Amino acid sequence: MNRRTFLKVMGSAITGAAAGSLIRPGVSGAQGVFDDKEFFGILIDTTRCIGCRRCEKGCAEVNYLPIPDISEKANQDIFTKKRKTSVTEYTVTNLYETEKGKVYVPWRCMHCNQPACHSACIVYALEKRETGHVTWDKRCIGCRLCMMSCPYNIPQHVFDEPSATIQKCNLCYGRFLQGIVPGCVESCPTEALMFGTRRKLLEEGKRRIAQNPGKYVNHIYGELEVGGTSTMYLSAVPFEQIGLRTDLGLKHYPEYSQVYLSAIPFIAGITPIAMLGIAHVIRMAKKDAKKEEHHEEEHHEDKIGH
Amino acid sequence: MEKTEKREIRTIGEFWEFFKSELKPKGNPWTPFNLISGTVMVLGFIFIIYRFLTGLSPTTNLSQMYPWGIWKGAVVNSGVAFAGGGYTLAFIVYILGLERYRPMLRETVLFAFLAYVFYAGALTVELGRWHVFYNPFIGNKYGVSSVLFIVAWHFMLYIVTLALEFSPAAAEWVGMKRARKILGAAALGAVVFGVMLSIHHQAGLGAMFTMAKGKLHPLWYSEFMPILYFISSIYAGPSVMIVVSSITQRLYAHRVDEEYRKAHPQIVLGLGRMCIGVIFAYLFLQLILVHHEHDLQYINTAMGLWWLVEVGALGLIPMFLFIHGVQHKNLSTINMAAVLALIGVLLNRLNNVFIAYNWYLPLSLKYRPTWMEVIILFTIIFIDVWVFRWIINRMHVLSKPPEWARAMEKH
Amino acid sequence: MNRKLLYFAVGVCYLILIIYGLYAVYTVEATLRAKEVPAIKPENKIAIAHTEIFGKLERPQVIFDHKKHTEAFVKEGKKEWDTCDTCHTVEQDSLIFDFPKKVVKKDKTSVMNAYHDECIECHKKRSSENKKSGPVVCADCHKEKEKSIEVKYPVFEFDFYVHDKHVKKLKEKLGKDDCSLCHHTYDIHEEDEELALVYEKGTEESCYYCHELDRKRGPELAAIARVAAKKGLSLKTASHLQCLNCHLEYQKEAGKAGRLKEDEKEAGPTECVKCHTGKYRTVAELEKIPRPDRDQPERPYINIKDAKLKGVTFDHDYHQKTHKNCRVCHHETLKACKDCHSLVGKPEGNGVNVARAYHDVFSEHSCEGCHNKKKSEKGCFGCHYNIAPMDVETMGPKKESCKICHSGEIKGPLSRPPLSVAQLDPEKVKKEIKIKVLERQYEPAEFPHLNIIKKLVDISNKNKLANYFHKDIQTICEGCHHQSPAEAEVQKDSPPYCRNCHAVAPDLQNLQKIRLLTAYHNQCMGCHDAMQLEKGSKLRSKEGNRCADCHKVKEKGPESITSVKNFPKDPWKYPWYGGMER
Numbered sequence A: 001m002n003r004r005t006f007l008k009v010m011g012s013a014i015t016g017a018a019a020g021s022l023i024r025p026g027v028s029g030a031q032g033v034f035d036d037k038e039f040f041g042i043l044i045d046t047t048r049c050i051g052c053r054r055c056e057k058g059c060a061e062v063n064y065l066p067i068p069d070i071s072e073k074a075n076q077d078i079f080t081k082k083r084k085t086s087v088t089e090y091t092v093t094n095l096y097e098t099e100k101g102k103v104y105v106p107w108r109c110m111h112c113n114q115p116a117c118h119s120a121c122i123v124y125a126l127e128k129r130e131t132g133h134v135t136w137d138k139r140c141i142g143c144r145l146c147m148m149s150c151p152y153n154i155p156q157h158v159f160d161e162p163s164a165t166i167q168k169c170n171l172c173y174g175r176f177l178q179g180i181v182p183g184c185v186e187s188c189p190t191e192a193l194m195f196g197t198r199r200k201l202l203e204e205g206k207r208r209i210a211q212n213p214g215k216y217v218n219h220i221y222g223e224l225e226v227g228g229t230s231t232m233y234l235s236a237v238p239f240e241q242i243g244l245r246t247d248l249g250l251k252h253y254p255e256y257s258q259v260y261l262s263a264i265p266f267i268a269g270i271t272p273i274a275m276l277g278i279a280h281v282i283r284m285a286k287k288d289a290k291k292e293e294h295h296e297e298e299h300h301e302d303k304i305g306h
Numbered sequence B: 001m002e003k004t005e006k007r008e009i010r011t012i013g014e015f016w017e018f019f020k021s022e023l024k025p026k027g028n029p030w031t032p033f034n035l036i037s038g039t040v041m042v043l044g045f046i047f048i049i050y051r052f053l054t055g056l057s058p059t060t061n062l063s064q065m066y067p068w069g070i071w072k073g074a075v076v077n078s079g080v081a082f083a084g085g086g087y088t089l090a091f092i093v094y095i096l097g098l099e100r101y102r103p104m105l106r107e108t109v110l111f112a113f114l115a116y117v118f119y120a121g122a123l124t125v126e127l128g129r130w131h132v133f134y135n136p137f138i139g140n141k142y143g144v145s146s147v148l149f150i151v152a153w154h155f156m157l158y159i160v161t162l163a164l165e166f167s168p169a170a171a172e173w174v175g176m177k178r179a180r181k182i183l184g185a186a187a188l189g190a191v192v193f194g195v196m197l198s199i200h201h202q203a204g205l206g207a208m209f210t211m212a213k214g215k216l217h218p219l220w221y222s223e224f225m226p227i228l229y230f231i232s233s234i235y236a237g238p239s240v241m242i243v244v245s246s247i248t249q250r251l252y253a254h255r256v257d258e259e260y261r262k263a264h265p266q267i268v269l270g271l272g273r274m275c276i277g278v279i280f281a282y283l284f285l286q287l288i289l290v291h292h293e294h295d296l297q298y299i300n301t302a303m304g305l306w307w308l309v310e311v312g313a314l315g316l317i318p319m320f321l322f323i324h325g326v327q328h329k330n331l332s333t334i335n336m337a338a339v340l341a342l343i344g345v346l347l348n349r350l351n352n353v354f355i356a357y358n359w360y361l362p363l364s365l366k367y368r369p370t371w372m373e374v375i376i377l378f379t380i381i382f383i384d385v386w387v388f389r390w391i392i393n394r395m396h397v398l399s400k401p402p403e404w405a406r407a408m409e410k411h
Numbered sequence C: 001m002n003r004k005l006l007y008f009a010v011g012v013c014y015l016i017l018i019i020y021g022l023y024a025v026y027t028v029e030a031t032l033r034a035k036e037v038p039a040i041k042p043e044n045k046i047a048i049a050h051t052e053i054f055g056k057l058e059r060p061q062v063i064f065d066h067k068k069h070t071e072a073f074v075k076e077g078k079k080e081w082d083t084c085d086t087c088h089t090v091e092q093d094s095l096i097f098d099f100p101k102k103v104v105k106k107d108k109t110s111v112m113n114a115y116h117d118e119c120i121e122c123h124k125k126r127s128s129e130n131k132k133s134g135p136v137v138c139a140d141c142h143k144e145k146e147k148s149i150e151v152k153y154p155v156f157e158f159d160f161y162v163h164d165k166h167v168k169k170l171k172e173k174l175g176k177d178d179c180s181l182c183h184h185t186y187d188i189h190e191e192d193e194e195l196a197l198v199y200e201k202g203t204e205e206s207c208y209y210c211h212e213l214d215r216k217r218g219p220e221l222a223a224i225a226r227v228a229a230k231k232g233l234s235l236k237t238a239s240h241l242q243c244l245n246c247h248l249e250y251q252k253e254a255g256k257a258g259r260l261k262e263d264e265k266e267a268g269p270t271e272c273v274k275c276h277t278g279k280y281r282t283v284a285e286l287e288k289i290p291r292p293d294r295d296q297p298e299r300p301y302i303n304i305k306d307a308k309l310k311g312v313t314f315d316h317d318y319h320q321k322t323h324k325n326c327r328v329c330h331h332e333t334l335k336a337c338k339d340c341h342s343l344v345g346k347p348e349g350n351g352v353n354v355a356r357a358y359h360d361v362f363s364e365h366s367c368e369g370c371h372n373k374k375k376s377e378k379g380c381f382g383c384h385y386n387i388a389p390m391d392v393e394t395m396g397p398k399k400e401s402c403k404i405c406h407s408g409e410i411k412g413p414l415s416r417p418p419l420s421v422a423q424l425d426p427e428k429v430k431k432e433i434k435i436k437v438l439e440r441q442y443e444p445a446e447f448p449h450l451n452i453i454k455k456l457v458d459i460s461n462k463n464k465l466a467n468y469f470h471k472d473i474q475t476i477c478e479g480c481h482h483q484s485p486a487e488a489e490v491q492k493d494s495p496p497y498c499r500n501c502h503a504v505a506p507d508l509q510n511l512q513k514i515r516l517l518t519a520y521h522n523q524c525m526g527c528h529d530a531m532q533l534e535k536g537s538k539l540r541s542k543e544g545n546r547c548a549d550c551h552k553v554k555e556k557g558p559e560s561i562t563s564v565k566n567f568p569k570d571p572w573k574y575p576w577y578g579g580m581e582r
Helices: A003-020 A054-062 A072-078 A116-120 A145-149 A173-177 A183-187 A198-211 A253-304 B012-023 B032-054 B070-082 B085-095 B099-126 B147-174 B177-185 B187-207 B225-251 B258-292 B296-300 B302-328 B331-355 B371-392 B403-408 C002-026 C066-075 C108-128 C160-174 C219-230 C235-256 C316-321 C354-359 C367-375 C378-384 C390-395 C400-405 C449-462 C464-469 C473-477 C516-530
Strands: A040-045 A092-098 A101-107 A126-128 A134-136 A193-197 A231-234 C045-048 C062-065 C089-091 C094-096 C433-435 C445-447
Touching: A040 A198, A054 A092, A054 A183, A116 A126, A116 A145, A116 A253, A183 A193, A193 A198, A198 A231, A253 B085, A253 B147, A253 B187, A253 B225, B032 B099, B032 B371, B070 B099, B070 B187, B070 B225, B070 B331, B070 B371, B085 B099, B085 B147, B085 B187, B085 B225, B099 B147, B099 B225, B099 B258, B099 B371, B147 B177, B147 B187, B177 B187, B177 B403, B187 B225, B225 B258, B225 B331, B258 B302, B258 B331, B296 B302, B302 B331, B302 C002, B331 C002, C045 C066, C062 C066, C094 C235, C354 C367, C367 C378, C378 C449, C378 C516, C449 C464, C449 C473
Parallel strands: A040 A231
Antiparallel strands: A040 A193, A092 A101, A126 A134, C045 C062, C089 C094, C433 C445
């Protein structure tokens, strides 16, 4: 090809890429919205939890779920196996036998600062509210990518309804708007669950660690894990022993898909230009080849016809 | 066989009459294949209705730990890769200008188009809240940070693009000359757009797993999954087309024209040659990734050996078979290699979705598809095959476009 | 046809591979449980493995039955005390309990050959003499089933009882006290090694100070320990050398006089399990035993020149009686603390100054550290789990706690008079309190206030440490009434209610000030838990409702736990509600 064509193709390619980069599908909606508001969360002190399961009953009451049986007899059976959250249980308590004796650990949605479920949601049915609550809305189409993405396997899908829903703890967003603390926090007799702004909860957690030397592991689980969560844990034993994974890393999960998403505009800009450019070049080459053939034939004919 | 000038259809009434006449079966409708697939399809319809009435739980074995099952795995993840021939072959013909592959192009585009249409349909069966499936498209929140959002939109746009690419054949079928001219001119633009869309959503299928980091076995998970998915779709598509075209060459020999019949071996050879390079790139990338993330220590476990089966027996061996077939110009070897390669891609996708996903759970919690799920899966495949067959028997897919259409083509 | 067959065969192979692979992958178990290693009773056996020389063993370890060997010789007529030199070296009339005798280099081949030479040769010799002999084939000694057995001997505690026994017995035999029979020190400055081991009266100490090789020490003792290490004199080797030789001597004496059977105990044991019994005497059992006499003061007055506070009168005698050995406090040598720990810190004391030496809250050797640990015993922990360690306390306003110890030189008795509830005014300190401020689901809790005070006073009086530090009954009150000053507690008309500080509703601004429900539960249950009571604590009661331990469930009480007033009856109509649609 000639210089002019080359410059045309390169120029349009660069313009295309520049234009394409203005589209930014990779930015999660969770960033940049919370400037004036604070995240609220729950600090769970596993040394205070006595395994009474009143939090489960309180949660079921305020969310109109089936009320669990929390008598001592039922509890003795329940704690023999480890439970996960389910479509009718937004929070469960598990018993772990550790080097420091029995530890009861309440388990529920972590309400991550940058939730994988929200970032994965195709219609933002799972939203991260300005106040830190991660809630679900009925615009969900039931694709279940949130379940694949959540590192804690929290979103529970109702498989046996023709119109499914995703069930998980929403930190009692409704009650919060009315100025009441979440149902589980209200029910807890020993304030193993403490509700407050994330900032104050971290202060309180650190205060407890400092003023009780040797009692806690010197780390608040959820302060930095997966980019920070609103449900945080204090523990007397290493977190792996109470079922909290410490191998999830400090990177917030949406960042894993960021690489692909940020490549989208680039490809969108470059590829059409590149394809057209290549097609054009090859077509030109073919035309030139045909011209050469014709030329030779003519010459040849000339020679023969001489 | 080529007919002489068809009458042009101008009104809906005429089209309806024409369509009804075309619905009549050509040949004996009571073949064994028709009987078996028909039974399966009837059963499948019943199960689909049952699924819509009662939800996913009675019909499938999906659970909280395995939200995606064989539909997502075989249909969406793998089926889309198999339909990758649509963009690779279009790229070869339209962009690289290699005209000798053109006879296979229409068949490929048709296959891809039907694959996408029916797999999108299968997705609807699979969605938990299918009655609001239009939400991502109308803006009931555009989930712009979601990979699935990109994939869903690209699906929709790509179906339109493939329809546009195939529409000249449909125009010829009804004999609409002006439409044919316009649609034919749009071909290059559609192809370019389609390649771009394909790169996005083929890689997107892999990107959906990037956030499943702790749950996928390290040998399958890497942050470069989008690229691996894209590269594997480049060779999965042509592999499928090698197999499909070999089948159609024999089954529909009466629709295949002379030019295609003669060119077919060369096309297969060429595609085989291309697959060698692409499979090599794919395997090399796998090797680098596994080594870089220190995953070689897992090779000596059950999962590691399974990975070797997928990458070695169904990745490396097909490559060698391709090399052998291309060197000795042996079509049956290439066919076998293509079959093994596509099984390898299918296995890789299934692994990502439910075999190597949450692989540490005990057997009682693991996912096994119910027979109802399998029947619904085959129903969708059979509907696809029936429509594919119907179109091949009526439109100029395996043969050159009619004279008047060819005259319109600029090249 | 051939080709078709080939395709079919290949297809079947692949099918089998995939199906088997799927099966294997589906049944994979991710967790592997480590095999438990059985530990056997020692029974005078010795495990010969020498992993420090051989690394990972090619052949299984050898479990050597020592008693079998000595008994074999005794059966043939040798005397017990004469059997040792068959295998062990004799040097200058005392035995060195090493084996094999000749090991030139400490590398794999030499050690292996040394063992084989001695063991197998002896066995071969004996079987050639038609005596009962041991194995000569590899696998008969290196038994596969003994591969992962652990032979562990429990540590022998040379406690005060044993020491006293030795002192008395040896005085009986020799007519006078002779500590130099066992005690010696090593003069590091003596050039002639032969003369370096000396005895100096008044410097008798524990063997551990020099012979416990894997401990960090100060410079002086570290040099001595290095010498011990060079000579291979670990605590094990040194004590076996010292003890066994002496016991064998007396055994010989008793045996020669024909008194061995009667005097078996007199002579001292020579069998492994007779010393390493695994039974240990408690502090209570050792309390009446006289401690080794080294002219230690009964009640030294510890006064540091130029220190800020008054000196401390320290009841050394009492502390001696309440510990198993001296090393608990005298961790480096048997000198006084301030000999190494000066006001500003010396190298001998590892830079630890005298204040830290006595007050370090986490140390096992300091006064505070030990007292802190004692506070976490069952009887004390109920109040003390919530009270910060003394270090943190004295940073605050409660500096009068210092005066309890730093009281100057006291000539009289150090203990205080016991506390009594008779001092309390029954009008102000109620006998029983009904807690009904939060009454909803449960009946009011009936709190036996006076009984609890009585019980705590009782525990305090019985424990000398508690009795010393709890100078008056107000201290006991502060265990629960933790933030109100003592004067406020004695107001009749405004008792120190918990609700005075702890509000019913949660205070989101001061998360530290927990709400009233939590205050009651954490305070009460925390104490019950710390004192390991059966009722009302985290420990499960065998049957019945734990809550009922303190307050019964109301028969006609409200069903719900939470207060759902103001919460809409149809929440699903609201956009923020994501739960089940009804």
